[in-house]
Amino acid sequence: MTVNMGPQHPSTHGVLRLVLELDGETVLSCAPTIGYLHTGIEKTAEQKKWQQVIPLVERMDYLSAQSNSMAFCMSVEKLLGLEVPQRVRDIRVLLAELQRINSHLVWLGTHGMEVGAVSVMLYAFRERELLLNLNEMLAGFRLFPSYMRVGGLREDLPRGFDDAVKAFLERMPLKLDEYEDLLTKNEIYLKRTQGVGVVSQADAIAWGLVGPIARAAGSDYDVRKYFPYNGYETYDFNVPTQTKGDVYSRYLVRVAELRESMKICRQALERISPAGAYAVDDPRITPPPKDKVYTEMEALIQHFLIYSQGFTVPAGDAYVPVEGPRGEQGFYVVSDGSNRPWRVKSRAPSLLACQALERLIVGGLIADVIAVIGSIDVVMGDVDR
């Protein structure tokens, strides 16, 4: 029997369509169809100025906006040859780790709900709300803050931000224990997830499934450790790994990553001084502070130039990898020396996860399909772009 699952199926995380061929309850073949969310962001980006691309790339992987824009800004900074101040790097680390917690919470909630533990969704979204409040405090926008800028950040951290983050970090470990109470030793959850959707370490790497999926299969590849950026080599954290490579191992890895991310957040908070530079001191790239624009002629000219013409970036290409919530993420950017990108390409971990779906679910049961889709954590906005 052939079953058409999606594109409007509630457990396909958006608009993924699977054509499944079944024999009884066993899946004989699976053909994923994607592209329903293709919005041509990469083509659009070529028509925008460099700064205007930031809100666009945040909307690709809509659960990790800060990591997306950070990766894009770092690639452009590489082309410009900019060294951002250490304080900016520490703030970026803090925001990227908060984003990872945010993304993993959404994953935990939706995955739990799909395998029948609806209460986990309510719990995880309760804590995620606090993270969205932090984003609102930071930038006035909850999902897509557009807070990263080429050369630094849009503005300094708002007053009281560190206290708000501290309050969150105090609350979160206890709540995480609560989620674990609900799932980690839950007999039904174990039955649904152990030995399901198994992928070996070699396969995971050959299929490009780096990130939590490969780490659940035994690989310790993490961009933060292997190719450190933003000073990650000076932070004290572990890369959690598991060996079995099934859905349950991916759950354990992600929950352990939540704890590690909180550890990094605490260290970053300690390093961020209350006042200091929030962007490079380069008048071509960083707009002047608003109070100067209203009082000084030079600042007004500088403001006008940056917002009307943008800035030019030397010709060349760059790719800076970062560890996003779903694995290695990065932007391959090409400049022709003008104020608009020539080419912007996002490395989408979700696309590769979607590609490997066929291997993970063929031969299994149809009921497991939902557990597997949940466990690889695809974001269709990232797949289709």
Add this chain to the structure above:
Amino acid sequence: MDSTALAAVLQEAAPGAAIEPAPTADLHTTIYVSADDLPAVAQALRDRPDLAFDFLAEITAADYWPRQPRYEVVYVLVSIANRLRLRVKVRLPADDPHVATVCRIWPAANWLEREVWDLFGIAFDGHPDPRRLLMPEDWDGFPLRKDYPVQIRKTPNAGQPLQVTEEEFRQNVMKDRLTRG
């Protein structure tokens, strides 16, 4: 390992292949490989233990129209065992751009190559499933090519491809584009 050293190692692994190290703005190890030599070089990159590029992170392309050769296909490779990163670039001409598939070496290449075919019209010889990936099957043209029309006001005409002159393409692409110096 820098680009020159890596090119020398590869030259030894794949004799006769046209490999040249390339300087890049971000100091990333980058080599150019000719389209014909790509399968041999890719095989050596993955299988030699001192290279062991087992993780293919990305395949993408860039259209440098109207420059010749027009296209560049870019492979981003990572060697997890040796902690190396590498970009391999292949230059392709404007007429009938095609290069051999690397699906059999890195299975991850399957959809990545389909995406490049879909958006750039670069064909991958021997690809097991050469269909469009993101755009609808009956789509006309390759949207990420620089001569694909953008921001042009035309009345929509279902079933008919958009027709614009080369001059219009050029003006449109260069619209508002400032050049340095």
